[in-house]
Amino acid sequence: MFKLTTLAALSALAFTAQAAELPANLDWQTNWDDPVFASDQAKRGGTLRTHLASFPLTLRTVGPDSNSGLRTYFLDEVPGLVTRHPDTLNWIPDIATEWAFAGDNKTVYFKLNPDAMWNDGKAITASDFEFMLTFYRSKDIVAPYYNDYFTNTIAEVVKIDDHTLAVSTVEEKNQEELMLTVSGLNPKPAHFFSRGKDKNGDGMDDNYVRKYNFKAEPTASPYFVDKIKKGKSLTLKHVGDDWWGYENKYYQNRYNVDKIRFTVIRDQDLARQHFEKGKLDVFELTLPEVWHEKTDGEVYQKGYVHRFWGFNEVPQGAGGLWLNTAQPLLGDINIRRGIMHATDMDGLIEKLIRGDYSRKPHATGSGNGKYSWEGATPPAFDAELAISHFSKAGFDSVGGDGVRVNDKGERLSFELVYPYPSWTPRMAYLKEQAKLAGLDFQLKLIDGATGFKYMSEKKHQLAFINMSAKEIPGYWEYFHSDNANKPQTNNFNNFSTPELDELITQYRSEFDLTKKQQLAHEIQRIIQDASVVVPSYILPWSRQGYWRWMQYPENPMQKRMDYLFTVGRIYGLSTFWIDSDVKKETLKAMDDGKAFEPVTVIDDRYKR
Incomplete structure (x- = not known):
């Protein structure tokens, strides 16, 4: 460990010395040519009503008790520097609009979208990426994995100017792995984390774990934490039509609902009953006994609720x-x-x-x-x-x-x-x-x-x-x-x-x-x-039930997409929307006893 840590420190010092100025001969790349995967028929508005099996123990993204609950919405699913196109798997812009390789097999330069901002209105700058390194290296966050990764894998983040930075790795990497290593790095809002007591001098409040246990930090995502009822529910709210990400063509016509309300329902059968009564808009039908045996009730037979089975090519974890x-x-x-x-x-x-x-x-x-x-x-x-x-x-x-x-x-x-x-x-x-x-x-x-x-x-x-x-x-x-x-x-x-x-x-x-x-x-x-x-x-697929007012693109699934009706940029691409007219039509039909044709959609384009 000492050898690797020392190597990281020496590499960081050398890198900082040579990267204070932007090299003039960089070959800047971008990619605005891949196909969009959202629909221009999408409509903004409405509240997605879904559920959680348990209330999160913390809103922190790292540290004790953070690797569960809603962390995916606060860490894994928020914008990073660049990302993969979910079907072509080519690199496409995210917070960064351009990137360039230094040629040393360690360093990538990025130009940030100058309009990118936190949901509290503060600009996202290269300083927030510099602070990210301070944050993840701090012992005060009590997160050994992140301490190690941002010391022994990520060597340094260097600010060139407010909207240009360079990221270096400790070890040399081939170009593809280098991009995989640095592409998903998320900024941390330096203005949000007050320093407080810092006895060990690592740049973070010594009382971080307790102080920020239920403080939702600003986000670059289109959704921020709006309301919390501990133990009962949590609501995310959309930043609005002026969210900075909508300048990016790959983000257009996505993140269409105004709010996402998570209600805690600990029992899955009870949650399914809430769904079938119209109190939830979507529900996972992964379990075979549910898909094969419990989706033949009236709401399915009368076509008020549809079933969806979509295949993907997502890697499977340990x-x-x-x-x-x-x-x-x-x-x-x-x-x-x-x-x-x-x-x-x-x-x-x-x-x-x-x-x-x-x-x-x-x-x-x-x-x-x-x-x-x-x-x-x-x-x-x-x-x-x-x-x-x-x-x-x-x-x-x-x-x-x-x-x-x-x-x-x-x-x-x-x-x-x-x-x-x-x-x-x-x-x-x-x-x-x-x-x-x-x-x-x-x-x-x-x-x-x-x-x-x-x-x-x-x-x-x-x-x-x-x-x-x-x-x-x-x-x-x-x-x-x-x-x-x-x-x-x-x-x-x-x-x-x-x-x-x-x-x-x-x-x-x-x-x-x-x-x-x-x-x-x-x-x-x-x-x-x-x-x-x-x-x-x-499970190289996902299955969900949804009320017929939930709409989605003609080609619902992408290769690297887990769920159709999940908000995010990885596990779900947020390409769905709520059609308020169809919702009114459905509710009226239910009152009048009118039925529609039962619907089961199977998207097997990526079935292996």
Whole structure:
């Protein structure tokens, strides 16, 4: 760590010295030629009514308890420097309108839109990107991942003038990876964060976590936090028609609703009932039992509510059943290997999920092109093989309750934590199948943000959780020793080895794409051999129900788009709108007993 940090500091000093002035020979690039994906038929106005399973524990974007709830709206989905076109995957302008490579394989220059501003009316300048680095490097934010990334990956951000800056990385990177590394950097509003006490001199208030726990910071997004009813609801409000982003052709005819109201409804069945009564405008129909069995009611048959199933080509993140190796017995690889083969994930997909999902080939994710290990195969359910591993670990007897025991009288029993009530039947299935190998899963539902907090603090033995994905997969946060046995990190396994640490460090700094992809395969093999995560499943699509007044473009889905009716720039592109005339027509038809044709739309252009 000292070596990398020192390298970052030296690189930053050298970069600052040579980048104070803008080089004259830069080849500036932009891209206004790709097709738009929103509709010029879109209408502005209305309130999107949706729901949350739990109220967020904080409005902070980083630090304790932040990796859940609404964070995607405040961090992941807000404008950055540049972004990918969701279909062509070419780079297109965002806050930055032009970019240029310095030629050193480390540095990219950006010209900012001079009209970009925070929702409080303050201009977004290069200083806000400089402050971003101060913010993320501060120990006061209590976010080890960000501290590391913005020290050992991002070397420096240098302000050339108010609307021109340069970003450098610590290590040399090929041009594509360099853009992926710096493109999504979001500014931080320097004027908002008062310094207060700063004993460690890192530029941030020592009391940041508590002071800003429920203070919504200014945003570059078209939506800002308007009203909060703690524990009950939260409303986002549109900046207005003069939002700076509408100068960008790729943002036009998007973000069409005036408000987004999130109501906390902890039970999914209750939320579905609210939706079918017209109290919510959209509802996820991901669960097979909902899509196949519970969407044949009157509102669907009379065409008031439509169904949508759209396919995509979005990378799938790490996930499945994570084994906490710091817990008793789980440090034994034979126990872990036994659990791998005693967990019937394929049967779960076939029998409870109706084959709608696909098995994840590897616990670290899939859909990352050449970074994905082609030979990866998930462990198959095999009770006899599981028993042989358990016996090697000393659990060679079976108690009266069918659970295996060792000569100390210890039972082969583990608590299995999961975050959603709708998953209870799935976990119950895994529990029943595990009994065939003499393994006992004690199921524990801890829903929403509280569940994620429990897992990130490493209180679990086994935890079923799926994480979001990156275009280039990352392993440091999940499997490096820097994050093992530490709370508020994503190393849910508390697993690491010196060999794996070395490979992950090499992977993060490797310039050559072919070598980097080979390192990724080696890392994946080691993780698979360690038996620390039972790979779960992938969903290369989304399903939603919506009232017929919800409208969208002729081609609803894009390659890199998760949900049709989600506000954002990545997971959902906010191309939908509310047609108030159709809403009036629908409500009147319901009062008059008039029916429309039932509608199910399937957009399978990106089905693999």
